[in-house]
Each structure stands twice: as C-alpha cells, then as structure tokens.
Amino acid sequence: MRTSVGERLLDLAVSGVLWGFRILLVAAVLLGTIATIRAGKYTSEQWIDFVVFGISQGSIYALIALGYTMVYGILRMINFAHGDIFMTGAFGAYFLATWLNGIGFIDNHPILGLLIPILFAMIMAGGIAMLVERIAYRPLRGAPRLVPLISAIGASFFLEYAFRGFFGPGVYAYPPIKALEGEWNVLGVGILKVQVVVAVAAFIMMAILYFIVMFTKAGKAMRAVSESKDTAALMGIDVNRIIVSTFALGAAMAGAAGVLYSLIYRQVGFFMGFTPGIKAFTAAVLGGIGNIPGAMVGGLVLGVFESVGPSLFLEGLGIPRPYQLKDAIAFTMLVMILLFRPSGILGERITTKKA
Amino acid sequence: MNKRLFALLSVLVLASMVLAACGGAPAAPAAAYECTDPLGCVKVAPGEPVHIAYWGVLSGPDSSLGEDSKRGVEIAIDDKGGKVLGHDVLLTTEDGGCTPEGGATAAAKLASDTSLVGLIGSSCSDETVGGIAALTNAGLTTISPSNTRPVLTDPARGPDYDGYARTAHSDAFQGKAVAEFAYNFLKVTKAATLHDGSAYAQALQQVFADEFVKLGGTIVAQEAVAKDATDMKPVLTTIAAAGPEFFYYPVFVAVGGYVTAQIRDVAGLETVAIAGSDGIFTADLLKGGGANTEGMYLSSPDFSAFTGDYAGFIEKHKAKYGGSTLSTFHAHAYDAANILFAALEKVAVVQDDGTIYVPRTALREAIFATKDFKGITGTLSCSPSGDCGAPVIAVYEIQNSDPASWDPSSATAPNPKKIWP
Numbered sequence: 001m002r003t004s005v006g007e008r009l010l011d012l013a014v015s016g017v018l019w020g021f022r023i024l025l026v027a028a029v030l031l032g033t034i035a036t037i038r039a040g041k042y043t044s045e046q047w048i049d050f051v052v053f054g055i056s057q058g059s060i061y062a063l064i065a066l067g068y069t070m071v072y073g074i075l076r077m078i079n080f081a082h083g084d085i086f087m088t089g090a091f092g093a094y095f096l097a098t099w100l101n102g103i104g105f106i107d108n109h110p111i112l113g114l115l116i117p118i119l120f121a122m123i124m125a126g127g128i129a130m131l132v133e134r135i136a137y138r139p140l141r142g143a144p145r146l147v148p149l150i151s152a153i154g155a156s157f158f159l160e161y162a163f164r165g166f167f168g169p170g171v172y173a174y175p176p177i178k179a180l181e182g183e184w185n186v187l188g189v190g191i192l193k194v195q196v197v198v199a200v201a202a203f204i205m206m207a208i209l210y211f212i213v214m215f216t217k218a219g220k221a222m223r224a225v226s227e228s229k230d231t232a233a234l235m236g237i238d239v240n241r242i243i244v245s246t247f248a249l250g251a252a253m254a255g256a257a258g259v260l261y262s263l264i265y266r267q268v269g270f271f272m273g274f275t276p277g278i279k280a281f282t283a284a285v286l287g288g289i290g291n292i293p294g295a296m297v298g299g300l301v302l303g304v305f306e307s308v309g310p311s312l313f314l315e316g317l318g319i320p321r322p323y324q325l326k327d328a329i330a331f332t333m334l335v336m337i338l339l340f341r342p343s344g345i346l347g348e349r350i351t352t353k354k355a
Numbered sequence: 356m357n358k359r360l361f362a363l364l365s366v367l368v369l370a371s372m373v374l375a376a377c378g379g380a381p382a383a384p385a386a387a388y389e390c391t392d393p394l395g396c397v398k399v400a401p402g403e404p405v406h407i408a409y410w411g412v413l414s415g416p417d418s419s420l421g422e423d424s425k426r427g428v429e430i431a432i433d434d435k436g437g438k439v440l441g442h443d444v445l446l447t448t449e450d451g452g453c454t455p456e457g458g459a460t461a462a463a464k465l466a467s468d469t470s471l472v473g474l475i476g477s478s479c480s481d482e483t484v485g486g487i488a489a490l491t492n493a494g495l496t497t498i499s500p501s502n503t504r505p506v507l508t509d510p511a512r513g514p515d516y517d518g519y520a521r522t523a524h525s526d527a528f529q530g531k532a533v534a535e536f537a538y539n540f541l542k543v544t545k546a547a548t549l550h551d552g553s554a555y556a557q558a559l560q561q562v563f564a565d566e567f568v569k570l571g572g573t574i575v576a577q578e579a580v581a582k583d584a585t586d587m588k589p590v591l592t593t594i595a596a597a598g599p600e601f602f603y604y605p606v607f608v609a610v611g612g613y614v615t616a617q618i619r620d621v622a623g624l625e626t627v628a629i630a631g632s633d634g635i636f637t638a639d640l641l642k643g644g645g646a647n648t649e650g651m652y653l654s655s656p657d658f659s660a661f662t663g664d665y666a667g668f669i670e671k672h673k674a675k676y677g678g679s680t681l682s683t684f685h686a687h688a689y690d691a692a693n694i695l696f697a698a699l700e701k702v703a704v705v706q707d708d709g710t711i712y713v714p715r716t717a718l719r720e721a722i723f724a725t726k727d728f729k730g731i732t733g734t735l736s737c738s739p740s741g742d743c744g745a746p747v748i749a750v751y752e753i754q755n756s757d758p759a760s761w762d763p764s765s766a767t768a769p770n771p772k773k774i775w776p
Contacts, residue, residue: 041596042592042593042596043596045622046592046595046596046622049588049592049621049622050589050592053586053588053589053592054589057586164414169414169415169416169418170416170418170419170639170642171416171608171609171612171639171642171643172642173642173643173645176645176646190622192620264586265585265586265613265616265617266616266643266645267585267612267613267616267642267643269416271415274583275583275585276585306586306589307586307588307589308589310589310590310593311589311592311593315593320577321577321578321579323578323579323580323581323584323589323590323593324552324579324580324581326580326581326584326589327581327584
C-alpha cells in the first residue's frame, strides 16, 4: 500500500481540483439564487407553482426510474428500451381513452375514466416488456454485459419504429378529462388539479410497488435473486419467473407513468419515450441505481431542480434564455453525482458487492 | 495457374486500354457534346429519366410541412405531364428531420448522386444551414419552398450558399407583419416571445421584437426552450411574471403544441393573446394544442393575395390527395419546381438522339436569372442572392380546434380565417 510522494501529491492535487470545482458550483448556485431572490421578480405563489410543476414532473420520472433500477438491481443491466415501454403504455391508454371518451364514459365516470386507461396501460406495457425480455434479453443472459445492452438499444429502436409504422410519425392528442380541468385551492394557493392527481397517483403507485417488494413473498424472492441468483435458485426460487415478473412490474410502473404524462402534456407520439427515458435513467443513477427509494428520491430531486433551477439560479447568474439549459441542469447533476458520489444519493444501502 | 492469371491480366489491360481510348476520343458519329461547364454536366441518355430530388422534413412532428411541399412538387410534375424535354421526371425524396444534422446527412447523400439535376428543399432553415455547403460544392442547386430565415438569402451569405435560392418569403417581412398586426390592429404594447432554438424561430422572434420596439412597443420577455422540451409551465411562469399582453412563439409543431396546450393553465396568462407563425400553420398544431388553439393567431403567406391560379391548384390537390392542404408552402413548392423546370428547359443541350446534357453552372445561373416568372404565388423574380419570393403576409385566426375542420382555403368556413390585413 506504499505510494510514492509523487503519487500522493498527484492525488492531493486531483482532489483539490475536484473540491475547488464543488465549491465553485455551490457558490454559483448560491450567488444566482441570492441575485434572483433580491431581484424579486417572482411572487411566492409563482415559486410554489415552480415547485409543484417540478414535483408532478419528478414523480413521473420517479415512476419510470423504478423500472430501470429494479431491472438493474436484479440483472446488472440497463434496460434502454424502458423509455419506449413507457411510450407503448401511453399509446394503449390513448386508444382506450379516446374510445371511452367517444361513448361519453369519461365525462360520466371521471374516476373510472382515469383508472381504466391506467390499468390497461400497465397491463399492456407489462406484456410488451415480458415479450422484450423473452426475445431480446433472455437468450443473452450468460453473455458479457455489453451484449444485452446493445440488444436493449435494438429493442428500443424496434419499438419506436414499429409504433411509427403502425401509427404514423405524427402526434395524437390525449382526450381531455373535464373533471381534471381547473385548480384546487390548497391553503390559499391555486394548484392545478391535474398536477395534484398525477403526483398523488404516482405516490400511490410507488407505495404499492414498495409494499410488493418489501412485504410479499414475490418481493422477497426478487430481493433474493438480486442478492445472488445461484443461491436463490438453490433455495427453490424460479429465477426466470422472478426476472420476468421484475420486468413486468417495472414496465407496469412505466405504463402508468405514460398515462400520467399524457394527462399533463396531452400528446402521444412514437418518440415520446426517448427524453423521459433518459431523464428517468438519470434520476435512477442520481438516487443510486439498484435502490428503489433512491429512484423515487432521484426522480423528485431531478424534476424539482429542472423546474426551479432555470429561474432560481441560472437567471440570477445573468444567463439569457435559461430554459434552454434545462437539460443541462439535469445532466450536470448526473455528472456531479458520478464524480462525487458514484453510488447516488441513497446509494449506500447496497453495501454488498454483487457479482 | 500462373499462365491463366497472366492471360486474365492481359485481357483486362487490353480491355482497359480500349476503354481509355474510347473515353479519350469518342468515336461517336456527328458532333458529340463537349461539356465545358466548370461544374460539369449531367447526361441524361434516351429513355433515362430526369432526376430531381425533394429534401425536407418527412418524419417527426413537423412532417406535415415537408409533405405539404412535396405535394406541391408532385402537382407541378403532373402539370408537365410527367415529362421535361421528352424525358420522364423522376422525383426522389430525402428526409432532413428539420434539424441541422439531418439536413447535413440528407445533403451528403444527395451530393453523392451524380444523376441529380436539381433539387427542391429544404423545409426547415436548420436543414439548409446544415446541408447547403455539401450541395453547393457538388455543383447542385436547390430551391427552397419554405425556408424563411432572413440570412439565407443575405447578400453577404457566403459562397456556400451559391447553390441556394428560395420562393418562400424572408422572415424580415413576416416578423415585421406580425409586429404591425400586434401593435396597430390588436393595439397591444407589451409583448413577450419564445423560441425553440431553431434557426427559424430564433431569427423570426428577433425580427418581431426589433420591429415591435420600433413601432413603440416594449418587449417584456424573450425566452427560449429546447426543441424537445415538453414541460412548458416553468418557462411560461417566467413569462407570466413579465406581464405581456401579447405572446408570440413562432416555433415548430412540437414546442408549439406543448406551449399552446399548457399556456392557459399558467396564472397570469389565462387571457393573453397568443400568436405563432408559418412553422405551426398546420392541423397538427390543433392535435397538439387542443382547445386552447381557438382564437390563436397565425401568420402565413396570404393565400388570397396570390396572383396566379391558386384555386386551380387547390382543385388539383383535392383531386389527387383528398382533403385540405397540410401546411402553408405547397404553392411555393409548386412555383419552385416550375422555376427549376423552366431553367432546365432553357439551358439543357438536346442531342438528335434525345440525349440531353445539363450544364450545372448554366442551370444555376438560369435559376438566379429568373425574372417576371408567372407563378401561382405571384410574379417572381430572383435577386442575385437567391430571394425569389413575392411576400405578402397575412394573419389568420383559428376558428375551431377540431383538426378535421382545418381548411384555410375553404370558401364557406375557412379555418383558420384571415383577419388581417
């Protein structure tokens, strides 16, 4: 373990530079924030709006991120087709909701009109994910890690362009749900109903998932497989079945996220999964990939930073057109996390090194 | 083995010598055409088609813009009976995706095709910015029906643009028209703008802002988002904090749809007047923007100011494709194709056997020399820097948010409907 003086000096220099970087970044954020707040351009209601927008966007990121993190936890693999699974869910729900809207069902039963498409999207996304797993991933189970990754990228393109082939390159408008229009008054602040519903629905979904993973037999089996496939198999767990159900569960979350996303942004198209997929992957890494609560925290943190960041500190720093840099905020956060805390915000919980 | 190899080699050498001899001193009868054009000539043998290409956005959210122009070119070919100088016209397409990278890829592919005579395109100014150098250097000339970024036909645009002309208006006109509409017609004094980072939107909103200030108005906010952004509420909240009366976002369909769908949800923007431009003059905006599009203003070339037989064009369009036109530049594409055909007929050297040679420099010069050309968008003359359009801009108002009702050229229930000037 003896290192030469030169090496130690180099180490010191590197960590010094990194520390300087960290301090610089924090200082920039603080300076920008102070400048913005002193400028007093926004009312407190607008600040609350920024945070609420961020939470609803972040909860969607979180739902998608769960799929990335669960699959990674169990297979050590990044399922790059996950963003497109999200898209398939949104498409399924779009067609069902349009039909339901056509027969007047959504106007008469707004709650069922919301829940049925979500359920349908979950089933559809889960089914497609199971197919993808069976066709594109399972045959490559024993291959080097790069191989399923490439296969995942292929699956992603396949899904995108299959949907483009079926439904065309244009966008579809998700039918509006009248009951979700307008605002609710929460403690004197008007908050859009759809934002509240999306955030609440996402939290309920996450709670259900957390319950399944932590407190059911299947969840226990999932955790066991994630610890060690061989040992789990020796304990009588059908590893393949557990892997499939992990894929299906993660995909169901993504499918639900697809519906919630369509409720807010009202557009469905074949390429809609790409950006949210990448952002959710960022969120999963941010929170600590492989860690379920981490994915939730990462999604929320990312969503709120993206929403608040441009007006809070970029504007204060005098950067013109700060919203163009929204994605830069997300990916700067990713780089920072990878540099300074590779295990993610909640990443410490994975202590055992898995093979 | 060696012997056979030697025999083969000698046959090949002999053959190549014969071929070289033929190439060097053609033994063709009568006066064979000698190409002296500095950029070379395209030879079209008898029975071969005259190959032209359309490049533009044919996929993604803005595909209506490209598809609409492509139809204009197709109708122009039909009107020629499918033939130029006795040769069939072959139209191929290349997708530029409305991005500089996509434009560069499409242009590189087209530039390597030596059978190409001329091009129509691109759709988006970004595609031209990315691809024009490759086309110009390959000796090709393209006429864009829908690029509107002002600098593309600026006299100081640089030699890369030598092969570029357009029949669309420059946004120097469009931005000014919208500013006059807002200040003089709507009587607003505080305006905000948003662009999506595209060459088109960035320049157009700036022209608008400059003109609006010149008229006496104030620009309270100029913001921008990324082209793939979906969550517009934060940026709209920032704009709301500036308190505009008029909000102008001359963007493309993706961003335009998201902004329109979300704008009324943002406190402070519930009733602000909203306007876009020709980039979102399509039924796809209604699909993306939903009910909020009702009452929205869109600037576009003024269809009622076209001096040519626009009604006849619409008839042909209905007969060929059914339904309404998809976007705003079909007539400009029709004119662009006809300018290309006219120039082609002027410069092509026709041999007795029907072979034609198209000298590339001469073709380019003939296009730029177009003068008093009777098109359907007006009487067109090209400037030395390639501006051939006859711009008259109007502002339309969306009457109905149902995409099926989109028909700007309808006589009875136009949607959107022209309201200014």
